[in-house]
Amino acid sequence: MRRLFSDMMSPLPTELKSLPSFLFSCLFTYIHSHRSHQLTAILESALIAHLLRLFKYKEVGHSFFIMSEFAVVEAAPPIEVFQLSRDCQADTHTQKINLGVGAYRTPEGKPWILPVVKKAEAQLAKDIDAETINHEYLPVLGLDSFATAATSMVLGKDSPALKEERAFGVQSLSGTGALRNGAEFLFRQLKRTVFYFSDPTWGNHGLIFKNAGFTDARKYRYWNKDTCGFNFEGMIEDLQNAPEGAVIILHACAHNPTGIDPSQEQWGKIADVMQEKKLFPFFDCAYQGFASGDLDQDAWAVRFFVERGFEMFCSQSFSKNFGLYNERAGNLTVVVKDKSLIENMKSQITLIVRAMYSNPPAHGGRIVDLVLKDEQLFKEWCECIKVMSSRIIEMRQGLRERLEKLSTPGQWNHITEQIGMFSFTGLTPEMCQFLLKEKHVYLLKNGRISMCGVTPSNLDYLAESINEAVNKFK
Amino acid sequence: MATCWSKMNKSSSILKRSSLLGQSIPWQPIKMGAPLSARASSWWSGVEMGPPDPILGVSEAFKKDTNPLKMNLGVGAYRDDQGKPFVLPSVREAERIIAQKGLNKEYAPIGGEPEFGRLSANLAFGQGNEIVSSGRNVSVQTISGTGALRVGATYLAKWFPGNKTVYLPRPSWGNHTPIFKQSGMNVDGYRYYDPTTCGFDFNGAMEDISRIPEKSVIMLHACAHNPTGVDPKDEQWKEMSQLVKKRNLFAFFDMAYQGFASGDVDRDAFAVRQFLEDGHNICLSQSYAKNMGLYGERVGAFTVVCKDKEEAARVNSQIKILIRPMYSNPPVNGSRIVSEILTNTALNKQWLEDVKGMADRIITMRQELKDGLANEGSSKNWEHIVDQIGMFCFTGMTPEQVEKITTEFSVYMTKDGRISVAGISSSNVGYLAKAMHAVTK
Numbered sequence: 070m071r072r073l074f075s076d077m078m079s080p081l082p083t084e085l086k087s088l089p090s091f092l093f094s095c096l097f098t099y100i101h102s103h104r105s106h107q108l109t110a111i112l113e114s115a116l117i118a119h120l121l122r123l124f125k126y127k128e129v130g131h132s133f134f135i136m137s138e139f140a141v142v143e144a145a146p147p148i149e150v151f152q153l154s155r156d157c158q159a160d161t162h163t164q165k166i167n168l169g170v171g172a173y174r175t176p177e178g179k180p181w182i183l184p185v186v187k188k189a190e191a192q193l194a195k196d197i198d199a200e201t202i203n204h205e206y207l208p209v210l211g212l213d214s215f216a217t218a219a220t221s222m223v224l225g226k227d228s229p230a231l232k233e234e235r236a237f238g239v240q241s242l243s244g245t246g247a248l249r250n251g252a253e254f255l256f257r258q259l260k261r262t263v264f265y266f267s268d269p270t271w272g273n274h275g276l277i278f279k280n281a282g283f284t285d286a287r288k289y290r291y292w293n294k295d296t297c298g299f300n301f302e303g304m305i306e307d308l309q310n311a312p313e314g315a316v317i318i319l320h321a322c323a324h325n326p327t328g329i330d331p332s333q334e335q336w337g338k339i340a341d342v343m344q345e346k347k348l349f350p351f352f353d354c355a356y357q358g359f360a361s362g363d364l365d366q367d368a369w370a371v372r373f374f375v376e377r378g379f380e381m382f383c384s385q386s387f388s389k390n391f392g393l394y395n396e397r398a399g400n401l402t403v404v405v406k407d408k409s410l411i412e413n414m415k416s417q418i419t420l421i422v423r424a425m426y427s428n429p430p431a432h433g434g435r436i437v438d439l440v441l442k443d444e445q446l447f448k449e450w451c452e453c454i455k456v457m458s459s460r461i462i463e464m465r466q467g468l469r470e471r472l473e474k475l476s477t478p479g480q481w482n483h484i485t486e487q488i489g490m491f492s493f494t495g496l497t498p499e500m501c502q503f504l505l506k507e508k509h510v511y512l513l514k515n516g517r518i519s520m521c522g523v524t525p526s527n528l529d530y531l532a533e534s535i536n537e538a539v540n541k542f543k
Numbered sequence: 544m545a546t547c548w549s550k551m552n553k554s555s556s557i558l559k560r561s562s563l564l565g566q567s568i569p570w571q572p573i574k575m576g577a578p579l580s581a582r583a584s585s586w587w588s589g590v591e592m593g594p595p596d597p598i599l600g601v602s603e604a605f606k607k608d609t610n611p612l613k614m615n616l617g618v619g620a621y622r623d624d625q626g627k628p629f630v631l632p633s634v635r636e637a638e639r640i641i642a643q644k645g646l647n648k649e650y651a652p653i654g655g656e657p658e659f660g661r662l663s664a665n666l667a668f669g670q671g672n673e674i675v676s677s678g679r680n681v682s683v684q685t686i687s688g689t690g691a692l693r694v695g696a697t698y699l700a701k702w703f704p705g706n707k708t709v710y711l712p713r714p715s716w717g718n719h720t721p722i723f724k725q726s727g728m729n730v731d732g733y734r735y736y737d738p739t740t741c742g743f744d745f746n747g748a749m750e751d752i753s754r755i756p757e758k759s760v761i762m763l764h765a766c767a768h769n770p771t772g773v774d775p776k777d778e779q780w781k782e783m784s785q786l787v788k789k790r791n792l793f794a795f796f797d798m799a800y801q802g803f804a805s806g807d808v809d810r811d812a813f814a815v816r817q818f819l820e821d822g823h824n825i826c827l828s829q830s831y832a833k834n835m836g837l838y839g840e841r842v843g844a845f846t847v848v849c850k851d852k853e854e855a856a857r858v859n860s861q862i863k864i865l866i867r868p869m870y871s872n873p874p875v876n877g878s879r880i881v882s883e884i885l886t887n888t889a890l891n892k893q894w895l896e897d898v899k900g901m902a903d904r905i906i907t908m909r910q911e912l913k914d915g916l917a918n919e920g921s922s923k924n925w926e927h928i929v930d931q932i933g934m935f936c937f938t939g940m941t942p943e944q945v946e947k948i949t950t951e952f953s954v955y956m957t958k959d960g961r962i963s964v965a966g967i968s969s970s971n972v973g974y975l976a977k978a979m980h981a982v983t984k
Contacts, residue, residue, distance in 0.1 A: 182645075206839050
């Protein structure tokens with residue numbers, strides 16, 4: 070009899086989630102409830118079977134098991150910057166401009182493989198043929214000569230930390246991986262739970278630290294939207310109020326997303342507060358060389374903090390300055406006061422790495438290593454970064470000139486005063502929405518544009534579009 | 544009303560949810576034993592020395608040894624018959640082809656190229672399988688097998704609706720435990736290796752599995768069990784599948800040696816495919832480190848088999864959320880090689896030959912070692928050497944015997960008596976037989 074009713078019920082879709090279906094079931098049960106007990110029981114079990122199917126249980130024999138473990142999994146919201154790229158790609162408008170993702174583009178708007186990188190790869194291919202290298206595992210902490218070269222690149226080869234042997238590097242999965250390795254270590258070994266990031270900052274900073282275990286995420290003021298400038302006083306105040314031991318994420322240069330960096334004097338005051346309050350500096354250095362074109366200039370803040378005697382971490386990315394985005398070449402530089410502690414620290418970082426990815430990918434690290442160690446290749450690379458940084462500076466100038474020429478309301482000096490890949494234009498969400506929908510200009514809703522997407526051929530259209538947007542919504 | 548399984552907490556932010564991962568991750572406590580000195584002024588004075596890695600320790604000791612007859616049977620990386628690392632001809636050819644293409648270095652998608660994921664799933668599940676064709680798998684590129692396991696463990700720690708404990712076979716790869724623990728999962732075990740037979744403890748495994756609490760996660764080595772080399776027989780896999788289903792357990796397969804074990808990629812995927820046939824919606828970690836010799840390029844894949852395409856889309860979106868704060872997106876050098884090989888008919892054929900060549904050499908060494916021991920006059924039963932499969936062999940030697948073979952013969956292996964057969968060559972297998980006989984007679 071049970072099967073009979075199951076068959077009767079089966080024409081009904083099993084995935085019914087609607088109220089009417091449930092009401093129908095209740096009504097059906099009610100109507101027949103004064104009939105024989107047997108009939109009621111049958112109806113009850115049919116109703117239960119129906120409801121269980123609603124709840125995604127599948128009948129197998131006499132037992133039910135969950136049809137899927139992951140029925141509870143919600144759809145995650147898409148990540149804005151990638152959604153933007155997808156939307157721009159799908160757009161057929163001829164004048165569309167992608168100012169979303171931060172990856173360098175040539176004046177023709179194309180990705181650029183650095184000539185020196187091509188040379189390095191050709192060399193590596195020869196080395197594989199000659200069997201001087203192969204595809205074997207790298208050590209857990211990475212290629213030693215890569216880590217040494219990378220650490221030296223950011224600290225400067227004359228760094229006191231290097232002379233005193235109290236700095237080391239850990240090859241990591243680009244900047245993200247270096248931040249994650251560092252954050253995991255700080256959480257697991259030092260039990261740190263409080264971290265600060267600038268308001269605004271790169272969207273992934275908070276996620277990295279939280280996933281590493283940090284439980285208390287706080288912001289320090291940074292961007293002043295009224296002046297389109299640096300809220301230095303706000304930052305100092307927030308750091309003054311930070312608890313001892315808090316980890317502070319600092320952008321070494323070319324702040325993402327604002328493009329505004331503290332002056333040397335301001336860095337001095339920041340260091341004062343951090344020393345006084347015993348805060349831990351964790352530099353994120355994703356643009357060394359890419360910002361000003363000069364490796365030493367872009368590393369100034371990091372080196373300054375070393376000279377001031379801080380213990381610190383610095384995550385380095387070679388994605389932008391080497392154009393090695395998809396090879397995940399990065400380094401975590403660690404500076405300590407007492408070199409006798411280094412072995413212990415390395416052993417603990419080893420455990421963290423081993424449980425996450427075992428050892429880093431070789432290819433990107435080898436390319437960087439080759440270039441940094443070879444005098445000729447290093448020189449060529451320095452020229453490449455000058456090409457990239459100067460093109461961006463040129464575009465900044467071009468955009469500001471045009472906006473000022475069009476008498477676009479507001480101040481536009483920040484476009485050239487900011488540095489690096491990104492510019493926080495100061496455009497409001499409505500203006501951004503307008504640019505997106507009406508002008509096919511793709512930028513983040515916080516007003517961030519990637520200068521890499523600006524080319525000589527789209528400068529005019531961009532300036533005109535921004536002008537239109539500002540005038541419409543000012 | 545009928546919203547029990549539907550989207551809960553729609554409004555909660557990603558940030559809030561991800562803080563769940565911050566809770567109670569078991570870790571070693573720090574003992575502040577350092578004396579007060581200049582050291583105390585450093586943040587790091589409380590950092591203890593971590594335990595040495597047993598496998599790396601073996602390699603390090605091996606390097607220092609000056610005995611010309613020394614043998615390194617520690618690390619699991621394939622060596623050719625001259626004891627040298629082996630770059631597969633198919634890999635080399637793929638690299639040349641890729642170099643000609645002039646591909647760019649732009650960021651890969653968070654989960655890697657979809658094609659790579661699809662190719663990996665097809666390799667594991669069989670060409671033309673229903674899962675991939677119906678689009679109900681989520682297959683993402685990961686940082687080799689370790690990365691796949693870590694992504695999987697993190698995903699389960701956050702989203703698995705059942706008991707957040709993974710049951711590992713006893714013994715298992717040493718790194719399984721820290722991967723799962725650091726992801727926030729509990730770790731337990733089921734009997735697997737029978738030291739009295741140096742074989743599979745089928746009855747023990749079945750007994751233990753039948754006692755695993757329902758809706759727990761069970762880890763299964765798809766083939767070439769690491770470290771023992773002991774695999775269940777086909778009929779045993781079938782019974783295990785039924786039992787796992789009956790117990791309503793979630794099967795997590797680790798397949799690091801597909802093709803490398805028997806020389807046949809389909810044969811080695813038998814267990815995975817059997818479970819799929821029996822209706823398990825498994826998850827799977829794959830590594831290309833061994834079967835394509837791409838160790839240092841870190842190529843792997845993580846797959847979740849979902850109920851349908853819609854569920855796969857949701858699961859995919861959540862997995863990306865876990866990957867982004869780990870490393871943002873994967874390295875492509877290795878995955879491009881894999882994709883090239885798996886899509887290029889000639890290269891694919893070449894690869895299957897390359898991998899069979901590696902597997903055959905290992906199988907040959909096993910046979911020669913067993914024969915060698917017999918020739919030495921050993922009265923012990925060494926059948927397990929040829930019964931076991933894959934890179935590793937659990938010799939059955941005791942820690943004392945291992946100590947002896949290392950100090951007296953400069954043969955390096957891990958204390959559990961595990962040897963990497965890949966480290967044996969035709970020129971030293973005789974020496975190894977002699978040494979093993981000497982310490983075990």
